[in-house]
Amino acid sequence: MRIAFLGPHGTFCEQALRSVIDDLPDAAPEPAASTTAALDALRAGEADLACVPIESSVEGAVPATMDGLVESPPVVVVREILLPVRFGVLVRPGTAIADVRTVASHPHGEAQTRRWLAAHLPGAEVRMTPSTAAAAAAVADGQVDAAVCAPVAARYYGLDVLADGVHDTGDAVTRFVLVARAGSGLPAPTGADRTSIAATTVNEPGALLAILTEFAIRGVDLTRIESRPSKARLGTYWFFLDGAGHVAEAAMGEALAALHRRCTDLRFLGSYPRATVPDGSTAPSPPVAPPVPGQSAADYDDAAAWLRALRAAPDPGVR
Amino acid sequence: MRIAFLGPHGTFCEQALRSVIDDLPDAAPEPAASTTAALDALRAGEADLACVPIESSVEGAVPATMDGLVESPPVVVVREILLPVRFGVLVRPGTAIADVRTVASHPHGEAQTRRWLAAHLPGAEVRMTPSTAAAAAAVADGQVDAAVCAPVAARYYGLDVLADGVHDTGDAVTRFVLVARAGSGLPAPTGADRTSIAATTVNEPGALLAILTEFAIRGVDLTRIESRPSKARLGTYWFFLDGAGHVAEAAMGEALAALHRRCTDLRFLGSYPRATVPDGSTAPSPPVAPPVPGQSAADYDDAAAWLRALRAAPDPGVR
Structure with missing residues (x-):
């Protein structure tokens, strides 16, 4: 299985x-040049899954991933992975901190270590690279003196860890998703799932409100909302929504069907188990909202049975 | 007035x-190293206004600007500016396209010209700079061969425009804001204004819905919603909302007061005239939603007068 x-x-x-x-049999990880390239490889059948932040x-949000998810042909998220993020400063063996004139990182890496860099490498020129690992490769090649990246990159590029844990904000977590081509099946419901969609709607007061209402009245907790420009016109957007639940469940299914009636464009982006931060990290997992009374799966089953009974009543013959 | x-x-x-x-008397524009630095200069009193994308x-969205707006002490947007964006490829005089081995731009510039670069400079290495103008400066310094930037940069850096209009998506527009320290006054209502806020709320189903409802039931069109991580925990956010209207108007004022009661944190980020795309551009201005019947300023005045009359009725003396 190429990933x-x-x-x-x-x-x-x-x-x-x-x-x-360990959960992915016969996994063959293959590096792609960008998140767009990873999703392109998936769509082209050159990979069976794509793993992207x-x-x-x-x-x-990682804009390139969100924009890539709504392109065609459709793809769906089949798993999410939460990774506590820990940055190190990597150098060629023998380099001292006083020797560092240039430092490279991905813009997110630079943003998360800006205060450390200002305090410890105030004179160093900061260069941006397409990934934190590309920064490590640039150090190995001698193009820059130091990289802000995952400490694990040291062994791939023969570098030393000059400093570890240099991030300004403790307990940063990045969420990654495993993406498959649509039509290749959905993970079974676990009782603690997340469903992702993207939607566009008409431009009138209350249009987004109506979308959120379709979830709220069914007790579906929205865990995330993001907007991305439609690229057609400033002020027009794709809304990306994550909600707690699985498309196979009654409440989420009803809400999605209502959006299908209501939205100008709607993309189902997957139902998959909600991940938690791995043991051993002090970072908190994303919050989980308490259930709404009267909106549980059992409540939906009860209500559906009641409705079926009403509808099954014999014709009284009164005309 | 330092800007x-x-x-x-x-x-x-x-x-x-x-x-x-021309609308800003005695304006003295002063370049800052980043949007964060521009807002810092404003907060420190070293500038009277900041202009940021x-x-x-x-x-x-430009994340650094949004994160900067909610820092302390408070600042408010006093004007928005829409600029149709047109990219050029700038080189040192005498450079031919075949000579271009390296090209620099801000990540947004690179993203908006990716297809052109792949077609016309397929072998060139692309480097990221903190701004498109920094890319032009890097060309002037001889560090790179070409810059993807505003054609206007050519005259500042003594460069030639090798190619113009190289953006992949026609009619791109960037929205800039002029920001002042809070307490320095608000622009008067014009009848076509926008109000910006940022809010946090409790984590329970329907919490964001409730915020949007406070606007919708008062006929306030939300023109934008964005979320930014609170940085405390994955899955917790600041919501940035723009709505049509001015804080001095009844409907917007009522909605903001309701949010003050409802939100865990609320920042007023300004009321200012809605801008349109300048004449001469083919880019469309942001859409304006039609008014909601019964929710105009006159309707609010009528209703307030009716309520005042009820309350002013003399005590009938009935105990």
């Missing part, structure tokens, strides 16, 4: 993928 | 600021 991930080797994305690889607790 | 803008000289941000400079019709 395209945001490469090169040594990225946080590879680290996230490897954290679940979608959201960071510090830097927010 | 800190996202520098260096020759950025789209400077171009946006200069497009309205907030949203692109192609690349979406």
Whole structure:
């Protein structure tokens, strides 16, 4: 099973993928040049799954992933992975901190270590690379003196860890998703799932409100809402929504069917188990809202049985 | 009046600021190293206004600006500026396209010209710079061969425009905002204004819905919603909302007061005239929703007068 991930080797994305690889039989991870390239490989059938970052607790949404998810042909998320993020400063063996004139990182890496860099490498020029691992590769090649990246990259590129745990905000977590081509099946409901969609709607007051209402009146907790420009016109957006529940469940199914009636465009982006932060990290898992009284799966079953009984009553013959 | 803008000289941000400079008496534009630095200068009293990008019709929100707006002490947007974005490829005089081995741009510039670069400079290495103008400066310094930036940068850096209009998506528009320290006054209502807020709320189903409802039931059109991580925990967010209207108007005022009662944290980020795309551009202005019947300012006045009359009725003396 070929799995395209945001490469090169040594990225946080590879680290996230490897954290679940025991669950993926015959997994063959293959680095892709970008999240777009990973999703393109999936769509082209050159990979069976793609592993890409979608959201960071510090830097927010990853726009390239969100834009890539709504392209055609359709794809669906089949698993999410939460990775506590820990940054190191990697250098060629023998380099001292006083020797560091240039430092490279992905913009998210730079953003999460800005205060450390200002305090410890105030004179160093900061260069941006397409991934944190590309920064490590640039150090190995001698193009820059130091990389801010996953400490695991040290062994791929023959580097030393000059400093570890250099992130400004403790307990940062990045959320990655495993993506499959649509039509290749859905993970079974576990009772603690998440469903992702993207929707567009008409431009009138209350249009987004109506979408959120379809979830709220059915007791579905929305765990995330993001907007991305439609690219057609400033002020027009795709709304990306994550809700607690599985498309196979009554409440989520009813809500999605209502959106199908209501939205100008609707993409189902998958139902998959909600992940928690792995044991051993002090980072908190995403919050889970309490259930809404009267909106549980059992309540839906009761109500459906009651409705069936009403409808099954014999014709009284009164005309 | 010192105005800190996202520098260096020759950025789209400077171009946006200069497009309205006739309205700003004694304006002294001063380049800042980043949007964060521009807002810091404003907060420190080293500038009277800051001009920063907030949203692109192609690349979406500018996270650093949004994060900067909710820091302390409070600041407010006093004007928005829409700038149709046009990219050029700038080189040192005498450079031919076949000579271009390296090309630099801001990540948003690279993202908006990716297809052109792949078609016309397929072998060139692309480097990221903190601004498009920094890319032009890097060309002038001889560090790279070409910059993808505002054509206006050519005159600041003594460069030639090798190609113009190289953006992949036509009619891209970037929205900039002029920001002032809170307490320095609000622009008067014009009848076509926008109000910006940021809010946090409790984590329970329907909490965001309740916020949107406070706007919708008062006929306030929400023109934008974005979320940014709270940085405390994955799955917790600041919601940034723009609505049509002015805080001085009854409907918007009532809605904001309701949010003050309802939200765990609420920041007023300004009321200011809604901008349109300047004449001469083919880019569409952001859409404006039709008014909701019964929710106009006159309707609010009528209803308030009716309520006042009820309350002013003399005590009938019935005990």
